[in-house]
Amino acid sequence: MTIEKVKLEEGGCMIRFYKIVLSWNYFDLLSVSKKSSKQLRKASASGLKEVKDTFTDVDDYLATFEPLLFEEVKAQIVQAKDEDEGTSVMEQKVCVVKECSDSDGFYFPVVIYDADEGESVSQNDLLLLSREKIDMGVEKLPSAYAFALVEHRQGAALRLRMFLDGEVKGTNIHERQPTARLDNIRLRLSDPRALWYSSKVCSLSTIIREFVAMWSIGSLPFRDVILKAADSTADSTGSAWVIPRKLMESIESNHNESQLEAIRAGLSRKPFVLIQGPPGTGKTQTILGLLNAILHSVPARMNMKDQLRDMKRGPELPMEEKNIIMHRG
Incomplete structure (x- = not known):
């Protein structure tokens, strides 16, 4: 696997993280998880896969641990759904988009919820935003849905980050596949009359800190100790x-x-x-x-x-x- 060179400028590595995670298809993740549940149980029974402890350079280190970290993100998303297995209807709150800006494939909608329904949502929470109400017991998928990350509050509103420029394949952020669900979201975000359904999936605060720490290895004074396990x-x-x-x-x-x-x-x-x-x-x-x-x-x-x-x-x-x-x- 070839890891792209990403300079550790302010937010540089996080741009990569956002593009990959926010482009994922929520329902594809759930489907893959169900199909591979037997293999996962066998893997758990036989123990964890051994990971090497010495690395040729920083790229080798990142190529080893970055895929594992993204698998951890997927596991958190799926686990959150498993904890709500008793109901077919996700807890969804209605919101409207007050305004929206975009840059480099990212969209930043500012949303307002009814009453105090947005109070339970915090920074770095991962949301699922959909044009239709989602019923997990129905096979038909909504026509427009995507992940959104809570960036911060703006008074009573929430500023979200979305990546709608296609689904990233693997970890190559330059290889993206256009999808109708993302196109439909993008077309309707500027409509102030449109109602949106928002569901909290999980918090990514911890995994974001881990990702930044992982990508900072090149700037650490003791990186050789980590890479060579001296x-x-x-x-x-x-x-x-x-x-x-x-x-x-x-x-x-x-x-x-x-x-x-x-x-x-x-x-x-x-x-x-x-x-x-x-x-x-x-x-x-x-x-x-x-x-x-x-x-x-x-x-x-x-x-x-x-x-x-x-x-x-x-x-x-x-x-x-x-x-x-x-x-x-």
Whole structure:
């Protein structure tokens, strides 16, 4: 896969993100998800696909992780629908377009809802905007629908961002396929009399932060550590912390081998440790495990007057309390 060169100017990488995600067909995502549900269950049962941990350059890093991040966006969209599986009618709110501007395939409608119905919508929420009311129990699709991202509020109105210049194929933003549903949206956005149906799909705030962080790797002073995974082998015998045996047993029983490797690296005497992984690999759980180990242990040695000295152990929490904290994490 070839990743296009995108300069990290202000909003540069986000333009790419918006064009790809906002061009997706919501109903196609749901259809593909249903067809591949069996394969996904098999993949989950057999474990996560292994991802390499060393990269030739920044492009190689992005080519590895960007597709995984977009799959995470799709999973969030589909999961939001799965949580509403009990009803065939989406929660839809009526709005009108007060004004609309456009630039480079993007359209920026400013919408107003009835009464206070727009109060539950926040910045970076992903909406589905449609000309007709959507009934998930009916096979016929609406003639005009598209994703819209909430940019910010303008008083009682919301400014949205939409990309209506065709559906992006894969991750090549220059390869787009025109579609009638997007053309129909574009033709009606300037009609002040038209009523629109808006449905909140999910929030993209977290995934947007992850995307920006991923694309910023080229500007990081320690990018070579990330790309080359220099000195990645964790030496458990060189741990900087004395961890109670039962606590370590509890940590080992709640993490897989790759997570334990990351925890051991974090507990080592290395001055810098980076924990990275694609969505769904348990980074948060790993960090919580690492923090639990540090908070309930003591440093093995400390530097005092240029000499390393063993530290005396302080009072410990009862093992029952430590296990409670572990499971809360």
